[in-house]
Amino acid sequence: MTEEEQRREFLRWSLKDNGLLDKLTMPMYLVNGKIDHLTPIGNLYLALESGPPTGARRTRLSDDGHIGGEKRTRMGTRQLEVVREQLTR
Numbered sequence: 001m002t003e004e005e006q007r008r009e010f011l012r013w014s015l016k017d018n019g020l021l022d023k024l025t026m027p028m029y030l031v032n033g034k035i036d037h038l039t040p041i042g043n044l045y046l047a048l049e050s051g052p053p054t055g056a057r058r059t060r061l062s063d064d065g066h067i068g069g070e071k072r073t074r075m076g077t078r079q080l081e082v083v084r085e086q087l088t089r
Helices: 003-012 041-050 066-087
Strands: 028-033 056-061
Touching: 028 041, 028 066
Parallel strands: 028 056
Antiparallel strands: none
C-alpha cells in the first residue's frame, strides 16, 4: 500500500470518527513514533485525552515510526510487560 492508501484505510478505522473514543473503559497502552506516517503523534494525545479516566499509559518514541518500527523488539518486550501487569492486578 502507498502511504496515501494507508491513510484512507486508517480513516475507515478511526476511533474518533466512529464515535468510540468516549466509550473506552479499559486501560490503554499507546506506542507511537513521532515520525509515524500512518498514525500521527497527535492521535496518541487525542486518545489519552479522550479515553478512559484511569489506566492509560503511553510511550512516545521521538525518533521512530509506526509502533516503534525500528525498536520493535524492545517495544514488544515492553508491551508484554504492560499486558502482564494488567492481567495480574
